[in-house]
Amino acid sequence: MTTSSKISTFIPPVRTLMGPGPSDVHPRVLNAMARSTIGHLDPQFVALMDEMKILLQYAFKTKNELTIPVSAPGSAGMETAFVNLIEPGDTVVVCQNGVFGGRMKENVERCGATPIMVEDEWGMPVDPNKLEETLKAHPEATTVAFVHAETSTGAQSDAETLTRIAHEHGCLVIVDAVTSLGGTPIKLDEWGIDAIYSGTQKCLSCTPGLSPVSFSAAAVERIKGRKTKVQSWFLDLNLVMGYWGAGAKRAYHHTAPVNALYGLHESLVLLQEEGLENAWARHQKNHLALRAGFEAMGLSFIVPEAARLPQLNAVTIPDGVDEAAVRGRLLNDFNLEIGAGLGALAGKVWRIGLMGHASNAKNVMFCLGALDSVLTDMKAPIESGVAVAAAQGVYG
Amino acid sequence: MTTSSKISTFIPPVRTLMGPGPSDVHPRVLNAMARSTIGHLDPQFVALMDEMKILLQYAFKTKNELTIPVSAPGSAGMETAFVNLIEPGDTVVVCQNGVFGGRMKENVERCGATPIMVEDEWGMPVDPNKLEETLKAHPEATTVAFVHAETSTGAQSDAETLTRIAHEHGCLVIVDAVTSLGGTPIKLDEWGIDAIYSGTQKCLSCTPGLSPVSFSAAAVERIKGRKTKVQSWFLDLNLVMGYWGAGAKRAYHHTAPVNALYGLHESLVLLQEEGLENAWARHQKNHLALRAGFEAMGLSFIVPEAARLPQLNAVTIPDGVDEAAVRGRLLNDFNLEIGAGLGALAGKVWRIGLMGHASNAKNVMFCLGALDSVLTDMKAPIESGVAVAAAQGVYG
DSSP: OOGGGOOOOOOOOOOEEESSSSOOOOHHHHHHHTSOOOOTTOHHHHHHHHHHHHHHHHHHTOOOSEEEEESSOHHHHHHHHHHHHOOTTOEEEEEESSHHHHHHHHHHHHTTOEEEEEEOOTTSOOOHHHHHHHHHHOTTEEEEEEESEETTTTEEOOHHHHHHHHHHTTOEEEEEOTTTTTTSOOOHHHHTOSEEEOOSSSTTOOOSSOEEEEEOHHHHHHHHTOSSOOSOSTTOHHHHHHHHSSSSOOOOOSOOOHHHHHHHHHHHHHHHHHOHHHHHHHHHHHHHHHHHHHHHHTOOBSSOGGGBOTTEEEEEOOTTOOHHHHHHHHHHHHOEEEEEOOGGGTTTEEEEEOOGGGOSHHHHHHHHHHHHHHHHHTTOSSOTTOHHHHHHHHHO | OOGGGOOOOOOOOOOEEESSSSOOOOHHHHHHHTSOOOOTTOHHHHHHHHHHHHHHHHHHTOOOSEEEEESSOHHHHHHHHHHHHOOTTOEEEEEESSHHHHHHHHHHHHTTOEEEEEEOOTTSOOOHHHHHHHHHHOTTEEEEEEESEETTTTEEOOHHHHHHHHHHTTOEEEEEOTTTTTTSOOOHHHHTOSEEEOOSSSTTOOOSSOEEEEEOHHHHHHHHTOSSOOSOSTTOHHHHHHHHSSSSOOOOOSOOOHHHHHHHHHHHHHHHHHOHHHHHHHHHHHHHHHHHHHHHHTOOBSSOGGGBOTTEEEEEOOTTOOHHHHHHHHHHHHOEEEEEOOGGGTTTEEEEEOOGGGOSHHHHHHHHHHHHHHHHHTTOSSOTTOHHHHHHHHHO
16 A cells, blocks of 8 residues: 555544434443443443343333343344244244335245245335234244334334234244334333344434344243254354353353443433433424424325334425435535435435434424425425424424 | 432443453544444445455455455354355364364354364464365365464464465365454465454454454355355345445445444554554564563463464463462452453463554553562462563563
8 A cells, every 4th residue: 555545534524314324323322432442251341231231121121131232233133033033944924014024034034934924015014914814824933023113114013913913823023123212112021022123323322233132031932942053153142141141150252342332331321311201202202393394395204194103204205306416415515314215115205214312303403494495496396494383383 | 210220321440451352442443433423325434435445455465355344243254254155065174273263163063064173282273284184085175264363372373374275175265363463464365365354352453343354256256156045144245245345336235333433444544554564563572572571470371482473472370379360350450451261271371462552562561560469469489570671671
C-alpha cells in the first residue's frame, strides 16, 4: 500500500435513523460501548451476564432460565432457534406474510426438515384459521414458526392466538420478535411462546449486532433430548448454556462481544427505567402522531389499522414520484434515513421506523416536515404544509 | 421487578488484559465504537466496507476479493470456513496440538464429514511429516485444517510448509489465525492459504465480536460449485458475498454490527499507521523482554523456542503454588488479568498475552513486577526481585 492510498479514521455523519433499523441509538448506550474492555471470564463480567439475564427476562416478560443474548445479529438468533429445535426429517409449519417468513423457510430447509407454508398477503397479519387448517392437514408437524412483527411490511400478527392454536396441535412455537421487543407488547410466559429471538437495533435503542433470545422449559427439554447434534457448533445451546448458565463457574465456549454487551446492558437499563408498558405507550403515541401527519398529507398505510405496528409504518408512495430520489434527498439534505420497500414491496412503499430512542416527537415532526418539503418541491400530488400541524394536534 | 431490585449502569473496572484475549483495546478503537450509528445500507457505510476490505487485505497480505469481517466472534469465523468448504461425506484432515484443533474436529463432524486427526503433543507445533504420512494414507481427503497459532499453548506451526504439503496432495487448506493476525507473520498469498479466519480481540487491539476471514479464488470456486446448500443461512458466503461484494449495489443479507465495524476499521487504520512488519517486530521485542524476566525469575516456557508465539507466552507454575490464587491476587490487587491453562494444560501453566496494543514495555514490566511481588509474598520458589531488571536489559 502506498502512502497516497492510506485510509484514515472513519467519522460517520450524524443521521436520524427512521428506517426499518438500525434506529437511533441512545447516547448512554454509545457511551457504554466505549468503556474499558474486561475479560469474558472476569468475575465482574459474570456479574454483568447475570444482570443481563434479569433485564432480558423483564423485557420479554418471562421467567425462562434460558434467556440470553446470542453473540451475533438477529439472523443468527433466528438460526439459533431453528438449528436447536428442529431435527432432520421434522415437519415445520412456517407462516409467511413478508420477507422474514421466507428466511424461516430457508432455515427449516437447511436443517434437513420439511417446511409447510401458510401464506398470507404481504401487509396482512397471519390468518389463524389458515394455520389451524394447515395443522389439521399435517398432524406430523412438530413446530410452528411465525413472525410477530414483520419488518418488511409493518404488520403485526396475533402471537397469543397463533401460539394457542399451535399448542392445541402439539407443536412448539418459534416467534420472530426482532422488531417487536420493547416497542409493542410481548408477553412470553402469558402467551406460552416456546422460542423467541429479537434484535438489538430496533426498539431497544441499541446498536446492531446481538440477538436476545429466550427458550421455555419445553423448548430446553426438546434441545436436551435431541437425537442428532445441533449442526452449528457456535449456536449449539447445549454448549452456550454452559457459559451463560447459573453460578460463578462458567465453561468457556466463545469469547463474548464484551463492549457490545455493555451497550445492550445499558439499553435494557434504560428500558427498565422507563418501564416496559410506558415504552409501549410511547411507541403508540408517536405512531398516532406520525399517522395523523401522513394522512393529512394524503399518504395511506398498507396494513389494516388493527394490525399496524406503531414502530414500523409502511406507507404508499404518491403517484409519479421517484421514491428512491425522495429517500436520497432526505438523506443528503436532511441526514434523515427512511426505509425502502423490501422484496414484493420494493418500489411500492416507504418504511418509516419509530423505534426505541428514535420514537419521539422531535423525530415525528422532523420526518413529516422534511418529507413534506421534499415532496412539495418535487410537485408530488400531496396536501402540502399540513402534516406537521396534524401531528402536533395528537400531542396536544 | 420491584424498585429495590433495579439494575444500574455497568461501570467496568479498568483492567490490564494480558491473558489469551481479549487484550487491551486501543483508546482510539473505543472512541470509534461510540460514534453515531448509521444504516447498514447507507452510502457512507458502503464506503467504510470498501475500506475495510482493503485494510484486511493489507493485514492478511492478500489480494483475495473475498476478504471480509464475519459479523460474529472467531468461533463463527471458524464455522464459516468449514460450513462453506466442506460437504457431507468429505474427508478432512485436522491437525490437533491444542484446544482449537479439537473444535475444528467438531466442526467437521457437524458438517457430516469425516475428520482424520493428526495429533501432536500440546505445546508442540504440528509435525509436517505426520501430515504428509496421513495424506498419503488418505488420498480421498479434500481439505487440511490446522491452527497457525494455538491460543491454548502458545505454539506456532509452520503454515507455509503445511500448506505446501496439503496442496501437493490436492487439498485446500483452512487455517486458524485467531491469535496470529497482526502479531506474527501471515503471508496469505505467498503461502497459498485457501481459507483463513481470525478474531478482533487478540493482536488487532480491538474489542471481541468480529472475525476477519479471507478466501482464495480456489476456495470461492469450491463454494460456488457446492452440490449441497451451506447448512448455515447466516454464514452462507454465497449470500454474504452479495452484501460485501464490489460496487455500490449491495443486497441486504443481515444487519451489520455497525459500531463494532467502526472499531475494527479504526484498529486496522492503527495497524496500517504502524506498519504490519513493525507490529510483528514490536510483538517480538516485547516477548523477548518478558521472556528475559520470566527466565530470570526461574519460570520456563512449555513451547520449544523455535515455535514460540511472541504474543502468547505459556509458562510453568512454580512448585507448590496455588495458581488460581495467584491469578486472583493479580486481578484484585493489580487489576491485571493473566490467563489460566485450558484443556489438557488446565492448572499446569499460565498464559500471558502480549497482544496488539497490550504488547508494550509498560505492560511487560508491570506484569513481571506484579507477578514477582505476589509470588515472593506467597513464598514461591522463584528468584525474587530480578525479573524487571532482566526485562529492562532487553529494552536497553
